[in-house]
Amino acid sequence: MVINAMEKIMKDLFSEYEHKLQMKCTCESCKEDVLAMVLNKVQPKYVTNEEKVMYIKAGYVDKQEMTTLLVKLIECAKLVSDNPYCKTGKKAEVDQSSTV
Numbered sequence: 001m002v003i004n005a006m007e008k009i010m011k012d013l014f015s016e017y018e019h020k021l022q023m024k025c026t027c028e029s030c031k032e033d034v035l036a037m038v039l040n041k042v043q044p045k046y047v048t049n050e051e052k053v054m055y056i057k058a059g060y061v062d063k064q065e066m067t068t069l070l071v072k073l074i075e076c077a078k079l080v081s082d083n084p085y086c087k088t089g090k091k092a093e094v095d096q097s098s099t100v
């Protein structure tokens, strides 16, 4: 079993800071968009079991790297919030320009 440790770390970070990100839409679709976007920006760290994820995560705690991850997360949350791809967001977009 191959797991990207960053995925778990980012999910945890996201749920921890979700209320501070002030996203316009926080539906599952938008949250997944943020996660996918931020995970594309960070180097993946593959491990073979859940326990190893915790070791990787422990390595990030109280480090400059965690701040870097958080900054990336905030950037992505803002991008998705400004241009949501979910139905709610699309609707607002269609209202603005009906020719798409």
Ligand SMILES: [Zn+2]
Pocket: 025, 026, 027, 028, 029, 030, 084, 086, 087, 088, 089
């Ligand atoms: Zn949404």
